[in-house]
Amino acid sequence: MEAGIDDVGIGILFGLADWRFEILALMQHIRHLEARFGVGPHTISVPRLEPAIGCDIAASPPHAVSDIDFRKIVAILRLAVPYTGIIMSTRETPNIRRETFALGVSQISAGSRTNPGGYAEAEANPALSSQFQLGDHRALDEVVRDVASMGYVPSFCTGCYRLGRTGQDFMDLAKPGAIKLHCDPNALSTFTEYLEDYAGPETRSVGEALVGSTLDNMDARQREISQALVRKVKGGKRDVFV
Ligand code: SF4
Structure with a gap:
């Protein structure tokens, strides 16, 4: 931001430390950005650590976040930072993604690949295209239809x-x-x-x-x-x- 970047997204990779500490630290970070630059985060991402190739800690995270706590986290962030976009990735299942819309998620991805080059590779061999596990494998059109069926307008703005x-x-x-x-x-x-x-x-x-x-x-x-x-x-x- 000192170098002139005026729009930042922040987030936590949940699972490495107690989520309560992580949230408090994130809030302090936001307070600092607001005090120092007058601008808070444009978006907050809430990825949970997922099993990943070659990473033992990801298979059993030391502070795994339960689904119930995960919903709480989204609600807390929505109340605490009402102006920010909250991003939910395809790591989460369709059900969690649906539920967290009601709690404050505003942005989601769809049809994601997690390997560099994964979009090209996926055409040739879909099994090769994942660096870590995804929970939502649906195609973009299906996700868009699902979101619209819940009464939310999917915006590409x-x-x-x-x-x-x-x-x-x-x-x-x-x-x-x-x-x-x-x-x-x-x-x-x-x-x-x-x-x-x-x-x-x-x-x-x-x-x-x-x-x-x-x-x-x-x-x-x-x-x-x-x-x-x-x-x-x-x-x-x-x-x-x-
Ligand atoms: S106008 Fe478009 S780009 Fe700006 S905040 Fe709204 S949806 Fe995002």
């Missing part, structure tokens, strides 16, 4: 980075919650782009219904902005955001 809305500029919007005025329309435009270009028929049908009901539930001004973006995407424009 990168608007802030594209517009240079990072660091202090991002925090000024994120801390009071005003970033929602950008996130909501952008979620609908980028999700519509996914539905138009990549989704299978079943996902498209679930997704279009969700876009419709989300628009219906917006206030008039947000609906107008969002509808304009969605119309542009349906008309063939790509990469539209506010």
Whole structure:
């Protein structure tokens, strides 16, 4: 950050030390970043140590975190750092990923490979493509459909980075919650782009219904902005955001 990087993500690899200590240390780190730079973490990741090739400690972590404590961790982070994105990786099972959405997770990956070169290797030999164990092996389209079925709009938005809305500029919007005025329309435009270009028929049908009901539930001004973006995407424009 001293060198000019204004957007940082932080996280803990859970399993190495007592998670209570890890969380308190993370909070101190966040306080320090806020006091020193005026900017807290853009995202927090919560990976749990998983069995990995050639790593004995990963097979039986000294401070393994139970599923119940893991849910607590997500809830604590959501309450303590309300402006940050919480990232859940494909290490976790579909069920844990579903449940933790309700507790505060905002970002997930899908269709991940964990080896350098793993995406290319996976085509030739799927068994070679894992450095550590994953809990969610579903394809992207299935994950997107699942998230949409729960009523959450899967957003592919990168608007802030594209517009240079990072660091202090991002925090000024994120801390009071005003970033929602950008996130909501952008979620609908980028999700519509996914539905138009990549989704299978079943996902498209679930997704279009969700876009419709989300628009219906917006206030008039947000609906107008969002509808304009969605119309542009349906008309063939790509990469539209506010
Ligand atoms: S506008 Fe887009 S990039 Fe910015 S915080 Fe919202 S979802 Fe993320």
